[in-house]
Amino acid sequence: MIVSRVATSTSERLQATFTRPVRLAVGGAGSLLVVAGCLLPWATFFFGFPGKVTLAGFPGGSRLYPLLLVAVAPLLLVAVEGRRRAGLAAAWGVFGITAFNIAAIGFGRDLPLGLLEERGGGGLGAVAIGAWLALAGGALLIAAFASLPSSDEERPFRPGLPAALELLTIALSLGLILFAVVIALEVDETSRFISLIAFATAAGMTLARLNVFAYVTELFDRHRTVTLAAAAIAAVVFPFTQGGNAYWIRVFASIGVFAAAAIGLNVVVGLAGLLDLGYIAFFGVGAYVGALFAGAARTTVHVKLPFLVVVVMGAVIAAIFGVIIGAPTLRLRGDYLAIVTLGFGEIFRILAFNFDWLTRGPNGISGVPDLAIGSYNFGATNEVLGFSLPGFANYYFVELILLAAIILAFTRLNDSRIGRAWIAIREDETAAAAMGINTYRLKMLAFGIGAFMAGAAGTVNAHVTTQVSPDSYGFLESILLLAAVVLGGMGTIGGALLGSAALFIVPEKLRSFQDKRLLLFGIALIVIIRFRPEGIVANRRRKAELHDADPSTGDASGAPPGAPVVGAVAQ
Amino acid sequence: MSVSASSAPTAATPPVLEARGVTKVFGGLTAVDGVDLEVGEREIVGLIGPNGAGKTTFFNCLTGMETPTSGRISYRGRTLSGKPHRVTESGLARTFQNIRLFPNMTALENVLVGRHCRTSQGVLSALGRGPRYRREEADGRARAHELLQFVGMDRHAETLARNLPYGDQRRLEIARALATDPGLLLLDEPTAGMNPQETASAMQLVRRIREQGLAIVVIEHDMRFIFSLCDRVAVLVQGQKLVEGTATEVQQDPRVVEAYLGKPVDGG
Incomplete structure (x- = not known):
């Protein structure tokens, strides 16, 4: 309260004292300082801090990120009026990245919780002039943008390009996303990765506040076929770019399986509004079915069935479990449902632990063999068109087909009589029933379909990980899946994909964070829910629901919105 | 366009809605107490009564959102089952007092x-x-x-x-x-919170719906709306149906005046 009052009065004072020339001068000086600071060394002597930060004249290491952010700042200050919020995001990004790097260079390993386990820690004496200049420049930029009038009207970003250029924009945007992913994958050092995330956040917020995202999303929507085709091509081409190295192909295959399950959860949570905290159990059922009927080395069922049969079987058995669990629980609403599903999830894990005769208990089923179609072995390295494809690429493609099928199913269901009924139930179950919807049956259907998708993903996962054990299907995994859906954006495909990717890549990158993974996700969830409750990829409905800035729900007639409640009977 | 494909009424057809002795008890409170109501083809029936008289609970019983403690409800001769979505399938549709x-x-x-x-x-x-x-x-x-x-x-x-x-x-x-x-539309205070123009256009709308061949039951507190629109008006007081009749009959009934305004002081 007090803090915000001080902040308001500071920015008010800035707005009063900074006339346009002063603001331009301060902002210009800030930009120059940042540019100069990023070209000068950030550390006084070399002690292994990543990114050649002792060199002058080129922006190595994390120095590149403030430089990129500051590139848009003068433009926002001069050319585009009323862009206070966008400019502030960029300026705070510059300041934050620089401040973090000063801390990392100065104190490195001594940071609390051992968050940075790489070199660093020369004390503040190790921090060179460049970093201080960039920090000062960032502060000046913040002041300059804060002094802009805060009456920031929303202006849609609509360049009105000809169709050909629109398609080019789509291609460029997709290319940029891919490029960003590749860059992110190549950054190995913790401190640089954190700087990169900070940069991505600041740049993303700047673009979002300029409504660029809204425009690009709209373009994607309008040219859906082109976008989808381009995305599909990119996904198919990806394994060929890895030069025979299976590592990232493996990671992306895991992401794909996780995302397929997340989309299934999206049917249950995002569409029908049923909070299911035990969802991973269905994924587990699929995984066990997949492992048991694959002819694994250490198993209890010595039957090997064709892969496609097993996928369908796993999905159907998971769906049956879904209906069995749903039948008694779906009469409950809201919090009660969440608690009961949580209990059922635990029951699954404990059963898997104890039914030794079927699941081999804590040992699990392991040694799931490679798939083979005829003489074609999925585990072997292949030469395709002169490119060497690691064996794992085959599973990557299997996962891609599964994901495509699940995405198609989700989109079609979402926009159908069934999807509308689910959304109606989420919005107001009583009214939905009064409109002739059999709410119980439809909720059961959502549960069953969600479980079906998770089961299919689970069977594929058994082959991706080659082993299945009860520990992989606990409460934590359910929560992670839910976090992926919420982080990415409920009820959207892009959200589930992005959320799953984030939850996989970030721990992969921040090895020193491994033990603190949950802490990190907890913080990320809090930040997202505070600042962007609809998730990174927003669903139109969610956005309307959560940003209730438009009070026009009230009335145009002069009647109070909560019209006189008369004649109410004891209910 | 036609809103409903209901057939023309003949003498033999059963009433659109027939409620017999509908009672709903919540714990010790009898919210609806043995209410009978009959609605014929293309009829507009008004349901009025002071606050807490049981009008909305009666609606909830009709639409299956509450299970009546006793009584029988039938639509065009068929007894209605308890489930809301089944009732809607049979041909009853409703709106809500607080918009839903x-x-x-x-x-x-x-x-x-x-x-x-x-x-x-x-x-x-x-x-x-x-x-x-x-x-x-x-x-x-x-x-x-x-x-x-x-x-x-x-x-x-x-x-x-x-x-x-x-x-x-x-x-x-x-x-x-x-x-x-639907063949019967239940409107729960359709003009609550509306200004006079909006109320007038709502009245027009209700008439046009009837012209499409639907029967309508409407709960309303706006007496001008009720008396200029309804063929018949039923008055509910403390869960019981006090009076039922044409607008004029109901308006002149001393018991209705008493229910709304209270008993005149002796000699007053």
């Missing part, structure tokens, strides 16, 4: 949800998108637009329900109820 739209769906989608029980395309056909699915979807949309036009808000088809002005939200609720192809 699906706020984050567009006006059109709200009406389409009302079509749910008159359509049948399931999961597999939604996935397959065959010709039959596409035809049903197109028909549903056409019908929904027709209904939005009927209540005069087709231009708001793509607006989220939560962003509609208050009066439009009331009208959208009626359109959504009409989308279930």
